[in-house]
Amino acid sequence: MKDKHGKIVEVGDLIRVLEIYEGFLNTLPEDERILHEEMLHQKYVVDEILEDSTKASVSFFKDTAEGVYHGGLYMLSHEFEIVRKVGR
Template structure:
């Protein structure tokens, strides 16, 4: 899998979310939408390569004390860029 600049990426690499398709945002529940929108321009570790041409990144947030919610995105190559390999500072 490659990012928008042609860099090879894999599980564990850190990427920056550059785009979120408007139809994805529109399809989200009202309580989930602001959390997913906040992923734009932020860095996340690739947690999976779920299908050909996509990477998966995830987030968690506290809904209320003691209750955590999870969400994430499947991103196409043009929607993200590699920040660093292997989840470390260049190692």
């Protein structure tokens, strides 16, 4: 898969979130939406590349009053950029 700039991205690489699809955010309850919006401009390790290589997956864990919240994004190429290749 490639990032916004056409650079190859693989599982384990560090990326920066540049955009978050508003349609996805609008489906979330307000408290979860806020946590996902905080992902914007932050760095995450790619967890998975979907089999058809159209989306990269990143995830996060956050302590909340209700306990630990696990969230994440499936992103298209234009929504992120690679920051660092890992171990290559």
